[in-house]
Amino acid sequence: MVSAPQNKIKVGVLGATGTVGQRFIELLAPHPYFELHVLAASSRSAGQEYAKIVKWKLNTPIPEKVKKMVVQECSKDAPGMKDCGVVFSGLDHDVAGDIEASLRQAELVVFSNAKNYRRDPIVPLVVPLVNPSHFSVIEHQRASLGLQKGYIVCNANxxxxxxxxxxxxxxxxxxxxxxxxxxxxxxxxxxxxxxxxxxxxxxxxxxxxxxxxxxxxxxxxxxxxxxxxxxxxxxxxxxxxxxxxxxxxxxxxxxxxxxxxxxxxxxxxxxxxxxxxxxxxxxxxxxxxxxxxxxxxxxxxxxxxxxxxxxxxxxxxxxxxxxxxxxxxxxxxxxxxxxxxxxxxxNVRLGAATSSVINAEIAVAKGLIV
Amino acid sequence: MVSAPQNKIKVGVLGATGTVGQRFIELLAPHPYFELHVLAASSRSAGQEYAKIVKWKLNTPIPEKVKKMVVQECSKDAPGMKDCGVVFSGLDHDVAGDIEASLRQAELVVFSNAKNYRRDPIVPLVVPLVNPSHFSVIEHQRASLGLQKGYIVCNANxxxxxxxxxxxxxxxxxxxxxxxxxxxxxxxxxxxxxxxxxxxxxxxxxxxxxxxxxxxxxxxxxxxxxxxxxxxxxxxxxxxxxxxxxxxxxxxxxxxxxxxxxxxxxxxxxxxxxxxxxxxxxxxxxxxxxxxxxxxxxxxxxxxxxxxxxxxxxxxxxxxxxxxxxxxxxxxxxxxxxxxxxxxxxNVRLGAATSSVINAEIAVAKGLIV
Amino acid sequence: MVSAPQNKIKVGVLGATGTVGQRFIELLAPHPYFELHVLAASSRSAGQEYAKIVKWKLNTPIPEKVKKMVVQECSKDAPGMKDCGVVFSGLDHDVAGDIEASLRQAELVVFSNAKNYRRDPIVPLVVPLVNPSHFSVIEHQRASLGLQKGYIVCNANxxxxxxxxxxxxxxxxxxxxxxxxxxxxxxxxxxxxxxxxxxxxxxxxxxxxxxxxxxxxxxxxxxxxxxxxxxxxxxxxxxxxxxxxxxxxxxxxxxxxxxxxxxxxxxxxxxxxxxxxxxxxxxxxxxxxxxxxxxxxxxxxxxxxxxxxxxxxxxxxxxxxxxxxxxxxxxxxxxxxxxxxxxxxxNVRLGAATSSVINAEIAVAKGLIV
Amino acid sequence: MVSAPQNKIKVGVLGATGTVGQRFIELLAPHPYFELHVLAASSRSAGQEYAKIVKWKLNTPIPEKVKKMVVQECSKDAPGMKDCGVVFSGLDHDVAGDIEASLRQAELVVFSNAKNYRRDPIVPLVVPLVNPSHFSVIEHQRASLGLQKGYIVCNANxxxxxxxxxxxxxxxxxxxxxxxxxxxxxxxxxxxxxxxxxxxxxxxxxxxxxxxxxxxxxxxxxxxxxxxxxxxxxxxxxxxxxxxxxxxxxxxxxxxxxxxxxxxxxxxxxxxxxxxxxxxxxxxxxxxxxxxxxxxxxxxxxxxxxxxxxxxxxxxxxxxxxxxxxxxxxxxxxxxxxxxxxxxxxNVRLGAATSSVINAEIAVAKGLIV
Incomplete structure (x- = not known):
């Protein structure tokens, strides 16, 4: 048994207004040690209160503490983004590629539900109940890109x-x-x-x-x-x-x-x-x-x-x-x-957001998220 | 090209009030040379007008000429049954076995949608678009049972x-x-x-x-x-x-x-x-x-x-x-x-009633129904 | 009993690739005296064969004679449009207003399923089984606009x-x-x-x-x-x-x-x-x-x-x-x-295309379409 | 604020294997002061372990403590029935009338979801969020029937x-x-x-x-x-x-x-x-x-x-x-x-079992269940 982190870890959600993003928020709002810090979405949504722009489709209500959070752009320069120990991506694949890469390049840790990097030979494709051993390739991923901290992990389709x-x-x-x-x-x-x-x-x-x-x-x-x-x-x-x-x-x-x-x-x-x-x-x-x-x-x-x-x-x-x-x-x-x-x-829980979150929890245990 | 029979062929339907029976009636009512002659169902229904007792579930209306036909019992002795050139069975398997056998024994031709005789080694199991060649075993079926005319053909699940x-x-x-x-x-x-x-x-x-x-x-x-x-x-x-x-x-x-x-x-x-x-x-x-x-x-x-x-x-x-x-x-x-x-x-047409009807049409062409 | 027109009447369909347009085509292809002459849709589709660009969603197949018809633009100048005795409109309301008005102005007869002119005080809003008597206002509609032939009739929601x-x-x-x-x-x-x-x-x-x-x-x-x-x-x-x-x-x-x-x-x-x-x-x-x-x-x-x-x-x-x-x-x-x-x-037949077509048939009987 | 009862109150469920009965069990298994004591169903089920005979249809699992409870008959003489402070009835109306009346006659308290006594002029028909004031007629119900404790309360359709x-x-x-x-x-x-x-x-x-x-x-x-x-x-x-x-x-x-x-x-x-x-x-x-x-x-x-x-x-x-x-x-x-x-x-919670349970909770507060 590994013990939980001493302090809360700030996290961001990319694509926070979408289907997968809503699931991330539902899972992370009550999380014992991940703390929702940045909600990011398209520039169309940026600057507005989450509850005012999201088309919430879950049959649980929007978590209270999230309702008034102001949505940011999906950028390394968005306020608070740099403080995130991990950024969860629920982005559509048509935009995920560039955004996830740029966040990684800014030394951020990205756990992604998008398909873009699943076949990348240096990106672990991890189903949390199956192959967290693949995290061992992260060191090589960082080294290849000249990074100290940043990396991407994908979960599977x-x-x-x-x-x-x-x-x-x-x-x-x-x-x-x-x-x-x-x-x-x-x-x-x-x-x-x-x-x-x-x-x-x-x-x-x-x-x-x-x-x-x-x-x-x-x-x-x-x-x-x-x-x-x-x-x-x-x-x-x-x-x-x-x-x-x-x-x-x-x-x-x-x-x-x-x-x-x-x-x-x-x-x-x-x-x-x-x-x-x-x-x-x-x-x-x-x-x-x-x-x-x-x-x-x-x-x-x-x-x-x-x-x-x-x-x-x-x-x-x-x-x-x-x-x-x-x-x-x-x-x-x-x-x-x-x-x-x-x-x-x-498919909407272990098949998507839940996989990313458990992957991140395992990464915390392995010292890969701090 | 084989020509159609000169005269109409009288036909019966067993289980006429059930789901498959309704499909038989829908197909046979406008048939060019099969003529609905006997509608048979459980003794509970026998003696009553068809339209009064059927729980009709098709989205085409009950054919006019069928509405007032009086439902008979599923027996060789039912009025008109002996005149049928072929009897189509839409019976449930829990009653089909005995009834179909007794009609065959009474020298009637039975084309059945029930599963009871599908595995019988002398009964053809015929999908009309696939293996009407199996009709050639009918002669042996009759001979085995000492019959002149009667036989059973099943269609597949x-x-x-x-x-x-x-x-x-x-x-x-x-x-x-x-x-x-x-x-x-x-x-x-x-x-x-x-x-x-x-x-x-x-x-x-x-x-x-x-x-x-x-x-x-x-x-x-x-x-x-x-x-x-x-x-x-x-x-x-x-x-x-x-x-x-x-x-x-x-x-x-x-x-x-x-x-x-x-x-x-x-x-x-x-x-x-x-x-x-x-x-x-x-x-x-x-x-x-x-x-x-x-x-x-x-x-x-x-x-x-x-x-x-x-x-x-x-x-x-x-x-x-x-x-x-x-x-x-x-x-x-x-x-x-x-x-x-x-x-x-x-599944309700070629998968059930339509198969039996085409099988019977082929049997007519082969001189097996007269 | 009024007799059918002696000659076929050429007709056009606006919005021919959409849901209502497909219903118009399904109804008009086998029509005894209306003859599909022009299929019109957005300029994106214009110039291409109908079967190649339509996302056909009916459970009847695309009528054979329609498959290779070349889609035109929704304009009075589209080839053949001027020859149409009536043009049926299955356009979305966001484009229907201008297009239908311009065709009317070009002395074409438009029977529309769109909502744009339903509340127009000189346009009949006709449910064919209810109020074809409202066609009597067409003369005034033409006169108001200085037209000889052109007019619009709407069917209801x-x-x-x-x-x-x-x-x-x-x-x-x-x-x-x-x-x-x-x-x-x-x-x-x-x-x-x-x-x-x-x-x-x-x-x-x-x-x-x-x-x-x-x-x-x-x-x-x-x-x-x-x-x-x-x-x-x-x-x-x-x-x-x-x-x-x-x-x-x-x-x-x-x-x-x-x-x-x-x-x-x-x-x-x-x-x-x-x-x-x-x-x-x-x-x-x-x-x-x-x-x-x-x-x-x-x-x-x-x-x-x-x-x-x-x-x-x-x-x-x-x-x-x-x-x-x-x-x-x-x-x-x-x-x-x-x-x-x-x-x-x-709703897709009498509630939409069928109403327009019966309305047009009644208009033929009244001498309003020639 | 009224305080909860000091001791747990034993409860029974009639029709425990049916749809409403399953909901009663789902609600009562984790209840803070009602304790599932008797599960009763048809004599066909009596004598067998609950999990072995129920066709459980909820998407929550059968509560562990219920699985091995032995189902009893719906009778005042069933083991443990007399110890129940309240018996919840999820019976079908075709059997509910007699059974509920006989339990009441045996001085049991019955909260029923069946329709049989809803129109009875001495039986309260109580929607818990609406008219618990109707409980005041219980005293008259008991007096009319010469009872000390027994009565019936219905919830609404x-x-x-x-x-x-x-x-x-x-x-x-x-x-x-x-x-x-x-x-x-x-x-x-x-x-x-x-x-x-x-x-x-x-x-x-x-x-x-x-x-x-x-x-x-x-x-x-x-x-x-x-x-x-x-x-x-x-x-x-x-x-x-x-x-x-x-x-x-x-x-x-x-x-x-x-x-x-x-x-x-x-x-x-x-x-x-x-x-x-x-x-x-x-x-x-x-x-x-x-x-x-x-x-x-x-x-x-x-x-x-x-x-x-x-x-x-x-x-x-x-x-x-x-x-x-x-x-x-x-x-x-x-x-x-x-x-x-x-x-x-x-409809399956406040519309059925939940209404009965809240009704019973209010009755506890009013001293009508002990």
Missing amino acids: CSTTGVVVALKALEDRFGPLETIMCTTMQAISGAGYPGVSSLDILDNVVPHIGGEEEKIEWETAKILGGVNEDQKGFDYHASHPLKISANCNRVPVIDGHLACVSVKFSKQPAPSVEEVQKAFREFTCEAQTLGKDVCPSAPERAIVYHDAPDRPQPRLDRDLENGACVSVGRLRECNVLDVKFVTLLD | CSTTGVVVALKALEDRFGPLETIMCTTMQAISGAGYPGVSSLDILDNVVPHIGGEEEKIEWETAKILGGVNEDQKGFDYHASHPLKISANCNRVPVIDGHLACVSVKFSKQPAPSVEEVQKAFREFTCEAQTLGKDVCPSAPERAIVYHDAPDRPQPRLDRDLENGACVSVGRLRECNVLDVKFVTLLD | CSTTGVVVALKALEDRFGPLETIMCTTMQAISGAGYPGVSSLDILDNVVPHIGGEEEKIEWETAKILGGVNEDQKGFDYHASHPLKISANCNRVPVIDGHLACVSVKFSKQPAPSVEEVQKAFREFTCEAQTLGKDVCPSAPERAIVYHDAPDRPQPRLDRDLENGACVSVGRLRECNVLDVKFVTLLD | CSTTGVVVALKALEDRFGPLETIMCTTMQAISGAGYPGVSSLDILDNVVPHIGGEEEKIEWETAKILGGVNEDQKGFDYHASHPLKISANCNRVPVIDGHLACVSVKFSKQPAPSVEEVQKAFREFTCEAQTLGKDVCPSAPERAIVYHDAPDRPQPRLDRDLENGACVSVGRLRECNVLDVKFVTLLD
Whole structure:
């Protein structure tokens, strides 16, 4: 158990008025040691009180202390920005690239939900319940750029996150996977606001989400893979190259990405269904072992395993562990690969803002945020 | 081109007040040569006018000529039953077994949507766009039971039907498949009425439909397989045993089962995506070549191939070809098997009543219904 | 019975790529005597083939003959525009005002679904099943503007249309109404595309539609009122000023606006529920009596009265009469006003494009389109 | 401020496995002074562990301490029943009548969510935020039946509850109302489980809920009316008889009943919109003034007034005050009556179980439960 930081750490939120930004604020307002210090958004919003310009879309009210905070521009020169121990980015990818880089260049620490740097070979792509070990590449990132403090960490795409936590439990216990097939049924909130038109999704399924399948297929290898021995990059699961095929669908569900996953193990004969179930039930990760003091946003159970034959379900199970876990169920043999199962992730919490926040908590424990 | 029968053929409907029964009536009321003669339902309904007891759930009105027809019991002795050239069964499986057998024993021809006899080794399981060649086993069925005229033909489960039409197009062109993985997103109407509780499915997906995955895995082999040389049974794709793994999910869609399908061909190297697309586009089946006179319910296009990257979609495409075709789209390479694509079926039409009706039309052409 | 025009009448569609424009095309492509001649849209789309730029959102396919038509600009100078006997406008209100006026000034006849000229004191606001008598003001409109041929006719807002047809049946039989209260539950398609965000409406009702309540309260008086004796304007129901109070809500329904309506008659004692039901059942309007030759888009029944206690319902009844009628049901006494009932309108057909087309058909019969 | 009871009070739940029963358990498991002692259900369930037989449908998990409780029969002789200070009834009305009466006869205190005794002239029909003063008739109820302790209290129908809290705020400030018109849009959870078939409500609205309109029209008068001077019955608002007209609709929303309400005051000229808004904002009720010690389930704000023009909305606002308040918004003048507004109620909490529990808490404060 690591103890919590002695003093509060000031934090900023980029894209504070957007969907992900609202989630950051909901999570950070009551946080025991992160303190909301800067809310930044587009220059159109800058200079105004948060409550007056945000189109708040959560079913919890705007935190009182945030209502009157004056929104700043997304710039290193915004008042208070330089005092932030970490800046959380909920920016859209079309603007995230430049802004995040410029903040890093100004020696700020950026934890980003945007996709821009996920494939950058010196940026850790971290799912907090899976691969915080990748933080070890930060030193190289700083060195490469001639920085003392600044760096960027990305969290994964929401649909990748839901699947990769379950896969990690399997690799931890049984060694490398060889093949993964998955079909997702993803919630509308994953597309932001206004996002999906109601005319497109009511009484319908859209069997296509632009770029999503490639993200699952690519990000999974980086996340499940290790760090190179010199701590200067990632191995992308090179010793056992993963074959991954993903199908992504949008369904009329508010929150919660469901996925049907089949896997084949490198090790043969493959573990039995009973052994696999045990691996899911017993999975623990670093965020849990660090303890609630330093990782207050981590779930009690990283994976919640469901015995009922028709679970997990988005509406009934997405709130488990305050949205910070992955649900797994329907485990059974696969006639083609070895075993198959269903995963559920709260895409707006562990699939987005919650991942960044737990990542930052782990970084605090590792002395990477001060 | 075969010509239509000279005289109208009287037909009966079992389970006429149920969901599938209503579809049979909607299809048969305007049929050019089938003539609704007997509507049969539970003894509770027998003796009453159809319009007075049915809870009509279609968005087309009850056909005028059907409204005042008096509902009969599901018995060979019901008035008019013996005059029926074919009896369509929309019965629930809990009663279908005995009733269908007793009608067959009374020398009646039964085309059934129920699951009871699908696995019977002497009963053809026929998807009309795929395997009407299996009708050749009818003679053996009659002989086995000492019958002159009576027999049973089943159509497939709705989720099987949607997938197997696309697979047939591939086997016709490229030879036997080896491996199939599919994940379905199925409409609520597939569960009948009242069926799925709204509290279970609104803002939700249920990743489980009892028995459905086994049906896809089992029925596909019987349907895609051939008939034994002696015409006394089926070979279940024995020369190239199929490996099939299915995941079935219920989604909040009224009508239309969507499936994400990956396949691997026996023949390697596998055909290219372009060749596969061509096979889908050029697929034709016996029901089409028989012509509109004798097969008026058959679609113009058995497979409608969609170029748009986000199609087919249930709400936009389920009405194509009056619900009698299968839509295919999103064809691309699969990182694990050879190619993958999406299929869509109107589960209440081609997935149920329409299949039985086209099957019967083909049987008329083959002289099996008189 | 009036006979159909001898020759086809060329027609144009403004806003041809939008939601209402697509409905115009769906209705006009198979029309017996209107012939699609010009498709006009924004200058961004002009010069390109229709099928290549439209985001087609109907569940019927794009009509074949339309696919390759080249889209023009919305200008009197667009090739072919001057040859159009009538131009249908599905433009958004932010551009409709100027364009429609300039076409009229160029002696073109414009039938518009936009709101811009609905309150213009010389423009008829016509619900085709209610007040085609208002066409008599067209002569004055032309004279005022120094025109020989050109004029504008508007159809009503969709939510007004659904209610006012039922009210017309009551005024025809029982004389002027005094008080009307109505609460609508309106479909998402009423907001166009992309329109309502799915995050705003799934598992939700939004009790507010900007400007909608005022439209019902204002338009109803113009439509139910008469024409001044000099045929130079409208009386807005002046002899019996209407008290109308409307509440408008958006519900998660694709198509079909439902309204709960209570009314009080001027004449007291009020008619009985039985008399009112008879009035609904027996209502006929000019569009029907003109006959199918000249008014092919008019419904057989202007009002479909439902006996079932839980009808009309949007999903089950919106397709009645091909979307060109109003459904009425649940008629009963009101404890506060006299009687109350429920109305249903297909907002994308009779509530929009179909109204314009029937209006034009009636204008043809009256010699106002040649 | 009244202080909480010194000792825990044992409580029972009738119909513990049903929809309302599950809500009772969710509310009572963490209750500071009520202690779940008896879970009772049908004899089919009796004798078995709760977790093994319940079809739990809430998105919070079954409380740990409840899982292994053995379900009893709904009888006064069930083990532990006699020790219960209060028994909460979530029974269906078809069995509630006899069971509740027999428990009362056995000197038990029953707080019921069923409709059976709501119209009984000696049974208080209590909305906890409105008329706990009606508890004064309990003494007469006991005396009439020759009982020392036993009595029944009902809470109101869910749709009535949502409206009547807002009306109470108006009568408190401005004196008696004269006329009320309301149209509800009610959630599917109001119909229990399985309740509404998904085929009936997806992409649809059902403009009819059996008996619901009569409940609003009748119950409102009893609840808003006073107690007779002799404390032996209710006056049903007799000095100013209410004219109420209700329209009830089912919409595809999980939880939360919305209502559009128009009212006319007896006092004329009517209060201004500003005065009415003030009355909503400043409304407080007895359950609040008793304090959190004895009324822990009461909301901080009985009415939450919304300034945003499009609020309240079911999905965004139903969780306010943990579902124990009524939301009011869209206040404006009515062209027919005086003012109109929108109300929202969480039908499964304040509309059902929460009302019973707060009622019981108030009864504790009044010494009616010991």
